Amino acid sequence: PxxxxxxxxxxxxxxxxxxxxxxxxxxxxxxxxxxxxxxxxxxxxxxxxxxxxxxxxxxxxxxxxxxxxxxxxxxxxxxxxxxxxxxxxxxxxxxxxxxxxxxxxxxxxxxxxxxxxxxxxxxxxxxxxxxxxxxxxxxxxxxxxxxxxxxxxxxxxxxxxxxxxxxxxxxxxxxxxxxxxxxxxxxxxxxxxxxxxxxxxxxxxxxxxxxxxxxxxxxxxxxxxxxxxxxxxxxxDSVDIIKSGGYKISALEIEEVLRKHPLIKDCGVIGIPDEEWGELVAAGIVCSEAIQKEELISWLKERLPAYKIPRNYIQLEDLPRNAMGKVTKNELKKLF
The missing domain is CATH 3.40.50.12780 (ANL, N-terminal domain)
Structure with missing residues (x-):
């Protein structure tokens, strides 16, 4: 800092x-x-x-x-x-x-x-x-x-x-x-x-x-x-705006939608480097019980355009956070 x-x-x-x-x-x-x-x-x-x-x-x-x-x-x-x-x-x-x-x-x-x-x-x-x-x-x-x-x-x-x-x-x-x-x-x-x-x-x-x-x-x-x-x-701009396939995507918008899923308690959305797309949208999710990736993507398709739907997911006990309780996106990226 x-x-x-x-x-x-x-x-x-x-x-x-x-x-x-x-x-x-x-x-x-x-x-x-x-x-x-x-x-x-x-x-x-x-x-x-x-x-x-x-x-x-x-x-x-x-x-x-x-x-x-x-x-x-x-x-x-x-x-x-x-x-x-x-x-x-x-x-x-x-x-x-x-x-x-x-x-x-x-x-x-x-x-x-x-x-x-x-x-x-x-x-x-x-x-x-x-x-x-x-x-x-x-x-x-x-x-x-x-x-x-x-x-x-x-x-x-x-x-x-x-x-x-x-x-x-x-x-x-x-x-x-x-x-x-x-x-x-x-x-x-x-x-x-x-x-x-x-x-x-x-x-x-x-x-x-x-x-x-x-x-x-x-x-x-x-x-x-x-x-x-x-x-x-x-x-x-450095962590919450994902540049993927020519689009600028707000991670906060996707997180808000994910939190509406009945089994998701919390989440963090990031962009991970990708040669073809620039960045791929990915999500770390904290769930009350296991969710199948295909089921989650199907649920998201009714609520988000295809280019905003995360491609990669990891299910976590908790998200990495700083002293203020804020999710540390760079630490989350390392988990992918």
Whole structure:
């Protein structure tokens, strides 16, 4: 990883922007369960909490049981986590008795804000969490280099599978491979200008120069499109955009479809090098029971065009993940 050099002014801008956008106050009480080497844990949770004079309770190491106990026993009203955490909480809550589920839902309905980030939130997880908690999770988009850039609204419609609108003082543009702004409806790279954007990569002038355009836009490497004003992430150009047979395919779109299969608990879609196609679409899947490849392909044919259907599959006990619970696609590639 490259060291991201952030100034005090950057950090102040990152925190104050979120405090305003997400209505933080000294009356808030949150849980600290995310690693503090990551912008989600250190800025979005701890930084905003301290800036506002709110209260934070740490749970380390992470424990589903301790989190749910804190939901019931404390005055928590703000909760931020990654999709993997919400998935684990859902599994635990579904094992509760009907009366315990009802008690927990009543408690969670009193929360002011619940946020998901650091990885794409499957729509299926969003909908299941809504039924168990009464909350439609707020999704947002950011990076260590830029803090948060886009967010679904605190007040107003939060759209599943989308990361909302630019935050105050954040300029966003979507461009093609030649840094030309794209037509509405097309997809391209997200580029950012903002007081939140970092100064440089630590002792890496060449990497810093490559990360910015000549006119000062930071190149995120993330691909998105705009639908009805809402930004929709298609994935990271280096790992989530698969270039196969002349097509640019979003791995996140295929993952969303795969998760709807009744036997698939989780999945990761990647491109593996191929002489004929450039890359072949492949999938690592975590299943509740074994699935035959032919059956899965037949099921997918009713839901995806042929060129998006994975050709290769491996069934795993779990997917390789980093400290934030995000699937590490490069490690998944090695398994093929």
């Amino acid at each position: 490259k060291g991201v050099l952030t100034t005090h002014a950057n950090i102040e801008a990152q925190i104050s922007t979120l405090v305003k956008a997400w209505h933080w106050s000294q009356n808030d009480y949150t849980l600290g369960i995310l690693p503090l080497h990551h912008v989600h844990g250190i800025i979005n949770v701890l930084g905003c909490c301290m800036w506002s004079g709110a209260c934070i309770q740490f749970i380390h190491p992470f424990s589903v049981e301790e989190v749910l106990k804190a939901f019931i026993q404390t005055r928590i009203n703000v909760f931020m986590a990654v999709p993997t955490v919400y998935f684990k909480l859902i599994q635990a809550i579904e094992s509760f008795s009907e009366s315990d589920q009802k008690e927990l839902k009543e408690k969670m309905k009193g929360f002011r804000l619940m946020v998901s980030g650091s990885a794409a939130l499957p729509v299926s997880v969003m909908e299941k969490w809504k039924s168990l908690s009464g909350h439609y999770l707020l999704e947002r988009y950011g990076m260590t280099e830029i803090g948060m850039a886009l967010s679904n609204p605190y007040l107003g419609e939060r759209r599943a599978g989308h990361v909302g609108f630019p935050l105050p003082e954040v300029q966003i543009r979507i461009v093609d491979e030649n840094n030309k702004e794209i037509e509405l409806g097309d997809s391209g790279e997200i580029q950012v200008k903002s007081p939140c954007v970092f100064k440089e990569y630590w002792r890496k002038p060449e990497a810093t120069n490559k990360a910015f355009t000549s006119d000062g836009w930071f190149k995120t490497g993330d691909i998105a499109t705009i639908e009805d004003g809402y930004y929709k992430l298609l994935g990271r």
